[in-house]
Amino acid sequence: MILEVLLHVLAAVLMITVVMTMAGYSVLAERKVSSWIQGRVGPNRTALPILSSIPIVGPLIVGLGLFQPLADGLKFLFKEEVMPGHVNKFYYVLAPIITLIPAMTTMVVLPFGQMIDPESGQRIPLILANIDIGILFIFAVGSLGVYGVVIGGWASNNKYSFLGSVRSSAQMISYELAMGISVIPVLLLANPPGMEGGLSLVNVITSQDSLWNFVLMPISALLFLICLFAETNRTPFDMAESETDLVGGFHTEYGSFKFGLFFVSEYTHIIVGSGVFVALFFGGSNFLPWLPNPWPSGIIGGVFSVLWFIAKVVCMIFLFIWVRWTLPRFRYDQVMNLGWKILLPISIANLVFYIIAFAVYEKLIN
């Protein structure tokens, strides 16, 4: 009993470590990719005394800027902690925490790999908690992340911050609808009649053993991806920041480590959101469409599947960064029009189409 709990805690800590490290290095990736796109060099000077003096590897990792996230983190830690005099102190401190916790909590129900038990030959999903309502849990906890933005903007007692928080929370609420509806066809496919199904992402991945959902329902995938951009407040939907007209949006008044928390939670959101997208539409830890999984049974196969999943997530993160440094920002009214007048009707029509298609398919098979 106690050993089991300890193992669970260990797995959770491990997952948090991996995701936080990935968040730190996606900041570096953001800077490197942006400089690559803009024809610059990017961070290439940060060096640690001993590691960077290794003959060939040292200059290479310094040139790649691999020590930069460490320097960034230390900078956030050691900066002076400024508390502006005009803020509501309690909520001002609370907001970054409220933003980070939902972003970290949603990964609990994210299946990040699979392992074939060498004795029984059964497939075990690698997941922290395989609960029946997986995808709803992600939506529910993810929707609590709005409070960090709302409270942060309000507690800052600054017109720019407040405008930014009002805009971005309105955006997040409106895109949640289209996002939720665009996922329903996937869940319908994963739960055919007569099966003991559920809303867990494990079922969704099992249903994608041969064919990825992306091939079968590209419109759902596109809708979900657009809504994911809006939910994570990334360009072209970064109403939360819109640094050209709102200074810094809801975190204008934040500095040092509190800003760092906002920053990290944004990237955690991107990583977990990419993971959910991969699990829903790109087969999760399955190898390639139409091909059986080559993972050997046992722990080694599990490690391979996890690495494959992480590779897919990294591709998604690159897509996020690529889009950010390619597309300009939408205007606020364009964001609202896109969400309510285009994405929501399309997602409902998409849902109705797939419901009819599945019903016809069932009739044809029987």
Next chain:
Amino acid sequence: MTDLLFYIFAGFTILSAFCVVINQNAVNSAMFMILTFVGVASLSITMQAYFMAILQVLVYGGAIMVLFLFIIMLLGVEGGDKLKPNMLTVLASVSFLAIALVGTVIAFSLFDSPSLGNKISTSISSEADFLVFSSQTSQLGYGLFTKYMLPVQVAGFLLLVAMIGVIYLSKKEVVKTKTLDESIKGSVAGSEVS
């Protein structure tokens, strides 16, 4: 373990609900209300009603309370008119609530004889034997679309009526401003003509 969790979450819920009422700052009240919803959701989880718990957080915690907070923050209620409740009203409502609560508990403990309990369980199970108790979401969905179809439809119809009512009520203003715009445009056009 489950008992302990129930007492923890129940105490948490009641405490935060109490804070909703006694707080003078509207933003604090709204935040405590979110905590109350989360507490109720965790109570649902201890009863294995996972779907209800998640809906509680998703709909009330994630969507409705954000709108509440919006209204409060946009109107700037905090620090404004701090309501001083009438002492007599407070006393009357508290005593009434206490009597109602204690009365309900006593009534239930008096009439909750084993024979009555048996009666209730048999009368329900004869109707609902195809609905097995399960914490699975699919069971809930199956129940909603078969046995409880009519209540679901009625509830949906009520929501539709409420929505149409809201649209009708808010439409009046839009029509008024439109006519105002048109009249301004008309006057401008008229002046251009003249």
